[in-house]
Amino acid sequence: MLPVWQYRLCMKMDRQRTELRRQQALRRRAFPEATAAQWADWHWQLRHRVRTAEALDRMLDLSARERRALARPATWRMPLGITPYYLSLLAAEPPDGPLRRTMLPDLREAHMAPGERLDSLGEAAHQVAPGLVRSYPRKALLLAAGDCACFCRYCTRARTAGQPPPAPAEALAWLRRNPAIRDVLVSGGDPLTLGDARLESILKALRSIPHVELIRIGTKVPATLPQRITPALVRMLRKYRPLWLSLHFIHPAELTPQAAAACRRLLDAGLPLVNQTVLLRNVNDSLEVMVRLNEGLLQMGVKPYYLHQGDLASGTSHLRSTASTGRRILRKMCGLTTGYAVPLFMFDRPGGGGKVPLGPAGSP
Ligand SMILES: *Cc1c(COP(=O)(O)O)cnc(C)c1O
Numbered sequence: 001m002l003p004v005w006q007y008r009l010c011m012k013m014d015r016q017r018t019e020l021r022r023q024q025a026l027r028r029r030a031f032p033e034a035t036a037a038q039w040a041d042w043h044w045q046l047r048h049r050v051r052t053a054e055a056l057d058r059m060l061d062l063s064a065r066e067r068r069a070l071a072r073p074a075t076w077r078m079p080l081g082i083t084p085y086y087l088s089l090l091a092a093e094p095p096d097g098p099l100r101r102t103m104l105p106d107l108r109e110a111h112m113a114p115g116e117r118l119d120s121l122g123e124a125a126h127q128v129a130p131g132l133v134r135s136y137p138r139k140a141l142l143l144a145a146g147d148c149a150c151f152c153r154y155c156t157r158a159r160t161a162g163q164p165p166p167a168p169a170e171a172l173a174w175l176r177r178n179p180a181i182r183d184v185l186v187s188g189g190d191p192l193t194l195g196d197a198r199l200e201s202i203l204k205a206l207r208s209i210p211h212v213e214l215i216r217i218g219t220k221v222p223a224t225l226p227q228r229i230t231p232a233l234v235r236m237l238r239k240y241r242p243l244w245l246s247l248h249f250i251h252p253a254e255l256t257p258q259a260a261a262a263c264r265r266l267l268d269a270g271l272p273l274v275n276q277t278v279l280l281r282n283v284n285d286s287l288e289v290m291v292r293l294n295e296g297l298l299q300m301g302v303k304p305y306y307l308h309q310g311d312l313a314s315g316t317s318h319l320r321s322t323a324s325t326g327r328r329i330l331r332k333m334c335g336l337t338t339g340y341a342v343p344l345f346m347f348d349r350p351g352g353g354g355k356v357p358l359g360p361a362g363s364p
């Protein structure tokens with residue numbers, strides 16, 4: 001019999017092989033002309049994003065429900081965009097699977113539920129310069145990119161998804177003039193879809209402002225395009241420490257060997273990683289999935305930070321779970337798993353009221 005540690009190692013290698021085989025199968029079916037080197041190149045991945053219903057229909061086995069929504073782009077709340085890498089995760093799921101729900105359009109996106117708004121967080125009202133949102137006294141949010149590697153159907157900023165961001169000059173000038181701001185969260189869109197030089201010019205400008213103590217980057221790229229986390233990118237990022245990254249993993253199926261390796265490269269460079277997830281109906285709103293997601297993140301060196309109750313963005317009610325479900329899951333997690341694995345449950349109040357904790361603290 002194998003010792004336990006050898007057995008675990010074999011299991012891990014087996015999982016890695018299975019994952020790679022799965023990606024190869026999708027590559028052969030959907031991108032038969034692509035080489036392994038191209039697949040590993042983030043520029044190739046971005047250029048070959050799946051953007052149309054026709055392409056998706058060729059590449060995935062779709063359910064009737066998925067096909068109906070794909071056939072009616074007029075009902076979509078935002079464009080379709082999926083990297084070939086992430087498509088390989090969708091291909092591994094049955095039709096209507098959890099990750100598919102977050103990436104494929106749904107006919108209910110056209111429906112505005114009571115209380116929903118286009119700008120659910122009132123960011124337009126809190127904009128102090130183009131692309132700079134200040135909703136809190138000492139921290140600000142810089143929308144540095146319009147594009148994302150993949151477009152999540154539950155996006156808060158669907159109204160601007162894929163559009164070019166405003167030039168950052170005015171935002172940077174505002175930050176220089178406002179010494180109250182000690183923390184800047186660089187988000188978008190996804191700032192890691194920018195090229196190294198473009199991103200570095202922003203980080204350098206922020207670092208040159210003496211009162212900006214902390215820089216944070218909000219990104220889903222380690223989940224949707226782990227190939228982007230190149231040694232060159234990491235060498236650049238580490239120059240701007242203290243720099244923290246808020247990642248966005250939502251389901252354990254995203255915790256692949258490539259995603260783990262991307263996180264490892266960032267951690268090795270001294271960049272702390274936290275995760276923000278969203279409570280999504282029929283995607284991750286169960287105890288079993290939340291435990292696997294957050295324990296898996298800890299294994300990868302990522303601290304679960306926030307679990308967001310879905311905000312009231314228009315056309316997202318079919319993906320929104322309930323606050324009581326989130327509370328129940330977190331309460332059960334507290335006794336069951338490592339305390340580090342339990343995120344804070346947050347709700348971003350509509351109209352720019354700011355984030356408030358919904359638990360688990362204090363809930364009996
Ligand atoms: C969420 C958010 C932040 C960062 O909030 P933390 O709770 O510190 O992570 C900053 N600015 C805006 C406008 C935000 O929505």
